[in-house]
Amino acid sequence: MPGIIEAQELNFAYVRVPVLEHISFTVNAGDYVGIIGPNGGGKTTLLKLLLGLEKGKGQIKLFGRPLNEFKDWRKIGYLAQKSPVSQSRFPVSAEEVVLMGLSDRHGSGVSVSELKQVHEAMQKTRTREYAGRIFHDLSIGQQQRVLLARALVSRPELLILDEPSTALDPESREMFFNLLGDLNAKQGVTILLITHDTGEVGKYISKFMYIDKTLVFYGTKEEFCHSAAVAEKLGAFAQHTIDHLHNHGHCPLGCSCGGEHK
Template sequence: MQSVIRAENLRFAYTRVPVLENISFDVKSGDYVGLIGPNGGGKTTLLKLLLGLEKGSGEIFLFGTPLEEFKDWHKIGYLAQKSPVSQSRFPISAEEVVLMGLSSRRGAAVSRAELKEVYEAMRQTRTREYAGRIFYDLSIGQQQRVLLARALVSKPELLILDEPSTALDASSREMFFDLLGELNAKRGVTILLITHDTGEVGKHISKFMYVDKTLVFFGTKEEFCKSDKVAQKLGAFAQHTIDHLHNHGHCPLGCACGEEHK
């Protein structure tokens, strides 16, 4: 399986205060990784390092290429926690927001073929009906799906998302995670997602990564549920998982670690 993101001994500090230390992992093609950890544990900083937005020490390889030599940025879609577009009242349409995902790759002129790509990305995210509407008039959930379409319009092989569900209500959150699950399962898009919705996203992901200044855990859902290190860090959630296993015979994350309890 092809390596999509490989990190070796990553370290990062703000004004000599360590933020991340000794981070090493290898995300393979087709993985769907839920990146979790406490606030201030370095999750967003890690994503910035992987995207070259921050500079630390250690080595990063994207699709087998050292970060400093990587040129194929169209292979990567990124959805930040707070998009400048979401903060603006500028009267831009949803369609124009999605077009932004193509401009850095192909220039300002919009061809018929590019419009077709835009509409396909909007179809995939169920936002085609909003194409002509002003972006800031949409609900937060609709805006997030439009921004997801923008991240997808260049047909990325890797999608990186920083807490995309934070402001969503329960139904919008479920729809959003279902869309990501479909992209991973049907299109084979590799996904790295920062989330606090461990149970919700657990239905779809294949692996968990737990970061708290260092790499506490990286592995499958089954390994996650049985990890002593994770249990020590998560406390109440780990106990809830154990109770759920004993009471219902299956894991709330949808993995197979409950088979032995049946």
């Protein structure tokens, strides 16, 4: 059975400066992958390559189809690191923003089933209370939750999220990661998530991917957490990550070490 994402020999450079080199991996259905790595390591670029937002070298397949032939975008939900939505005077309501996640229709009409999907996504992300408010009048955290609803509205099988919790308060962040955990565990949604919240997300994810221009590590969280060789190989950043994972005296990755291997 083909993976949900198959990447082979991905290479990308900005004006001849290499950003990503020789990246190959497969993400299987139901995986919950946390992508970590230093700033400028190419994590966001990798997600953009997977979505066709940047063009590099190498082969990408989504749901078994080459990226340039892939058409079924409803299967994928995407939430960017920074919302490019910066025009202060764009008068669209939160509900209309969520509706933009559905692209089957082109004209201005909205069907009953589409409205139902929008309300369902807003319910999940607890954004229904401000459905009618203008998007730009919302706080950054509320906007982020609306954009998450937009990513979920097409009931995707794959969620690609780029540091989605940065602007959220602790309560919203917990709600957010619980929601992602539920989607993955109960509905089998595959998740690819760039995060620095390794501690919080650790209890849900099944795999870590460490990107620093190349694919330094890709494996289960147990392999990541227990392997002294991995820590040594990854250097100071990984040690910092592992320290962070154990800073409360237990292993938030969910492995059985009890924090002893710190």
